[in-house]
Every structure is written in C-alpha cells, then in structure tokens.
Amino acid sequence: MSATLKTLRAGMRTTLQDLGRPGLQAIGLPVSGALDVMSLRLANALVGNAPGTGALEIRFFGPRLQVQADSVRVALAGTDGFLKVEGEGFGPVPAGQSVTLPRGTIFGVEALRDSATAYLAVAGGFDVAHPFGSCATYLPAALGGFDGHPLTEGAELPLCRSSAPDGPDLGTPQPVISGTGDVLRVVLGPQEDYFTKAGIETFLSTRYTVTPQSDRMGMRLDGAAVEHGPAGFNIPSDGVVTGAIQVPGHGLPIVLLADRQTTGGYPKIATVISADLPQLARALPGTALRFRPVTPAEAEELRRSAERKLQSVIDDLRPAGAAGFLQKLYSENLISGVVGGEGPLPSTLVE
Numbered sequence: 627m628s629a630t631l632k633t634l635r636a637g638m639r640t641t642l643q644d645l646g647r648p649g650l651q652a653i654g655l656p657v658s659g660a661l662d663v664m665s666l667r668l669a670n671a672l673v674g675n676a677p678g679t680g681a682l683e684i685r686f687f688g689p690r691l692q693v694q695a696d697s698v699r700v701a702l703a704g705t706d707g708f709l710k711v712e713g714e715g716f717g718p719v720p721a722g723q724s725v726t727l728p729r730g731t732i733f734g735v736e737a738l739r740d741s742a743t744a745y746l747a748v749a750g751g752f753d754v755a756h757p758f759g760s761c762a763t764y765l766p767a768a769l770g771g772f773d774g775h776p777l778t779e780g781a782e783l784p785l786c787r788s789s790a791p792d793g794p795d796l797g798t799p800q801p802v803i804s805g806t807g808d809v810l811r812v813v814l815g816p817q818e819d820y821f822t823k824a825g826i827e828t829f830l831s832t833r834y835t836v837t838p839q840s841d842r843m844g845m846r847l848d849g850a851a852v853e854h855g856p857a858g859f860n861i862p863s864d865g866v867v868t869g870a871i872q873v874p875g876h877g878l879p880i881v882l883l884a885d886r887q888t889t890g891g892y893p894k895i896a897t898v899i900s901a902d903l904p905q906l907a908r909a910l911p912g913t914a915l916r917f918r919p920v921t922p923a924e925a926e927e928l929r930r931s932a933e934r935k936l937q938s939v940i941d942d943l944r945p946a947g948a949a950g951f952l953q954k955l956y957s958e959n960l961i962s963g964v965v966g967g968e969g970p971l972p973s974t975l976v977e
Contacts, residue, residue: 629695629789630782631748635734637689641763642752642771643745643884645678650758651865651888658764661743661842661884661907664936665704669747671940672701672724672796680754680761681747682777685842686910688735688744689777696789699726701796702735704744704908710734723797723946724749726790741908750787764885765842794945800938808833808913810906811920811928812871812896817861820893821873825853829895830917834879838911842885844872845906847915851877852895863891869898869906871917881906899925901932 643666646659660666660683667677682689684704701724702709708718711725712732719725721744727733738744754761754772763771772781818826834849852873859875866872870882872892881898882890883906896917898906909915920928 629698629785629787631698631785632692632694633689633777633779633781633783634692634732635690636777636779636781637735638685638687639765640685640689640777641683641765642680642754643683643762644680644760646762646884647758647760647764654888655758655767656764656884656886656888657868658770658884659760659762660745662704662745662904664904664932665743665907666745666747667936668722668798668939669701669703669745671943672703672722672798673699673747673749674791674793674796675747675749675751679747679751680771681745681751684735684738684744684746686742687737688746690732690734691783693727693729693731693733694782695729695785695787697726697728698785698787699724699749699790699795700733701725701747702744703747704904705738705741707735707738707740707744709746710736720797724795725946726795738910742910743907748785749791750785753784753786766885796943797946798939798943800942809916809918810902811899811925812917813899813922813925814896814919815894816897817893818895820855820857820859820861821895822853822855825855825877826895828852829873829879830919833914833916836909836911836913836915840911842883844883844886845881845909847879847881849878852879853877854893859892861891861893863889866890866894867897869900869903870894871896871898883907899928901925901928 643660646657647655648657666681669681670677670679702721705721708720711719757770761770768774828850829852832850834847837846837848839846866882866886868884871894872880872890873895874892
C-alpha cells in the first residue's frame with residue numbers, strides 16, 4: 627500500500643514548492659519556487675531533509691490532512707502559529723518543531739494570523755515528478771507540484787517514505803524566523819531615471835499598503851502615486867528579477883514575486899534586496915510597508931547576515947524535549963492545553 631497524505635481540506639491555494647528552476651528564463655520559464663526560501667529551508671531542516679526538498683506552501687489558510695502511512699514526521703515554519711494535531715496525546719505543535727505522527731492521525735494548519743505564507747515539510751518529501759529539475763508548482767503553466775495545480779479536497783499526496791526516520795523530533799529554542807516589519811530595503815534602479823526627483827522622494831517617503839489584489843506573481847501596493855519623468859512609463863521589455871518594483875502608468879508600485887513574468891515593459895524604480903524577500907512573502911493584505919535605499923554592497927552583506935542567522939538557527943536544533951520548549955509554550959499561554967479546548971501539550975514536550 628502506497629504512503630500518502632489524504633487531503634481532507636485543501637486550504638487556500640496550497641501548492642508544492644521547492645527552490646525553483648533557476649537558469650531557464652531565457653526560454654520564458656520563471657524561477658518560481660518558494661516565496662519565503664528561508665522558512666522553506668528551516669522546515670526541511672526540522673525533518674531532516676535537504677534544504678531544497680519540496681514542501682507545502684500555505685497561503686493564509688492551511689490544509690487538513692490525514693496520515694495514510696505507517697508514520698510521518700512533519701514540521702511547520704514561517705509563522706509563529708501552530709500545527710493542530712487531532713488525537714489523544716497530542717495538542718498544538720508550535721512552528722519551529724517537528725512532530726512524528728502515526729497512521730490515521732489528522733493534522734492541519736488553521737488561519738495564519740501573523741504571516742501570509744508558511745511551509746509544511748514532510749520527512750523524505752513528496753514522490754512527484756520534477757519537470758525541468760524542480761517540483762515547484764508554477765500555476766500559470768500548470769507545471770510541477772501535484773499535476774500543476776493547488777491541493778484539492780480528496781487528493782492523496784504521495785510520500786517518498788512509508789514511515790518516519792529514526793531519531794527524535796527536533797525544534798529550535800531560538801526565535802523562529804517569522805513575522806513582518808514595516809521597512810523593506812531596496813537598491814534603486816535599474817530605471818530610476820524614468821522617475822522625477824519628486825517621484826523618487828514619494829516612493830521612499832510613502833507608507834504603502836499591501837492590497838488583496840496580490841498573488842504569487844506580484845504584490846500590488848496602494849498609496850501615493852509615483853511620478854514618472856518625461857520619458858513616460860513604457861520601456862523596451864527587459865529582464866526582471868524577483869523583488870523588482872515596477873511602476874505602471876497609474877503610479878502605484880507592483881513588487882514582482884516568485885511567479886513573475888521573465889520580462890517586463892514598465893520601468894523599475896528599485897528592487898527589494900534578497901534578504902528582505904522572506905519578510906515580503908509574509909506580509910498580509912493591509913500591511914503597511916516603507917522602502918529604504920541601500921547600496922549593492924550593503925545588500926550583499928545583509929544577505930550574508932541573514933544566511934548566518936538561519937544557519938545559526940539550524941545548527942542549534944535539538945531534541946524537542948530539550949530545555950527551552952516548555953518556556954516557549956508558556957510564553958504563548960499554552961499551560962495545560964488551555965487553548966480553546968485544543969487538548970494537552972504534545973507528549974514530546976512533556977517527557
């Protein structure tokens with residue numbers, strides 16, 4: 627009998643994502659992959675996977691799944707929320723900690739209240755095809771993932787392992803990488819000369835709001851319009867990167883994300899630095915954002931710093947029963963399972 631996770635509830639456009647398909651933009655295929663690469667890598671580390679193993683990307687509201695394998699080990703990252711596990715002896719499992727679940731267990735992720743994006747990794751990953759070297763779901767082309775589509779109710783997600791690996795569940799006593807801030811650092815250009823000095827000042831001084839008209843392709847912002855210069859708002863189409871900020875004729879910025887097109891014909895006033903892309907991925911509709919310019923050299927050092935921080939978190943993973951986890955749970959007011967009737971603390975935390 628094959629090992630699967632049965633989808634009892636699909637969530638909101640839950641997709642399978644990994645690190646994407648670099649090197650194929652010349653044929654019109656975007657990199658795609660995880661919106662928040664840091665959280666994907668952390669979720670995989672918690673279950674013992676390679677960093678780029680495909681995991682479920684959860685947007686706003688997660689799936690409810692049933693284990694149809696001897697056992698599975700799963701972990702949630704990218705939020706300060708919890709994995710809801712149904713069954714005697716289990717309770718809410720905090721993000722940043724793996725948990726091993728036996729056959730028949732039902733578990734899931736409810737509404738994300740602190741983040742727009744989170745990741746659910748499974749030890750061993752999912753047994754799916756890797757077109758063009760990646761299992762990342764690229765929805766516009768129905769490519770990758772589970773037949774190129776988001777999860778659907780009733781779908782059975784094939785697993786690479788029929789049982790969880792040996793060894794303890796892991797967790798991090800450090801703060802989990804999550805949450806959002808209100809400042810995104812950017813490198814100006816490459817077409818800042820298409821905007822007036824006043825337009826650039828507006829861009830850098832305005833608090834923009836993330837609109838509901840945002841998706842994996844791009845994040846639309848509302849706020850003060852950015853003034854274009856005499857050359858207007860059309861350019862010969864050229865290559866775009868994740869984080870590039872286009873400004874069409876209406877003057878409102880659009881930040882391009884993982885499923886962006888490979889070229890574009892609107893001038894790009896700036897690009898969000900790679901270290902801040904995870905923060906961008908977690909921004910919920912209604913979040914207020916501001917932009918602060920940095921130099922390319924500063925952007926590179928900030929990325930190095932983010933990598934060091936993530937590696938420090940991964941290096942500090944330890945068995946989930948280790949000191950520090952109860953303190954983390956107590957800080958969330960989860961004493962004796964007092965979370966709206968969610969049940970007792972996970973047994974792995976009270977050994």
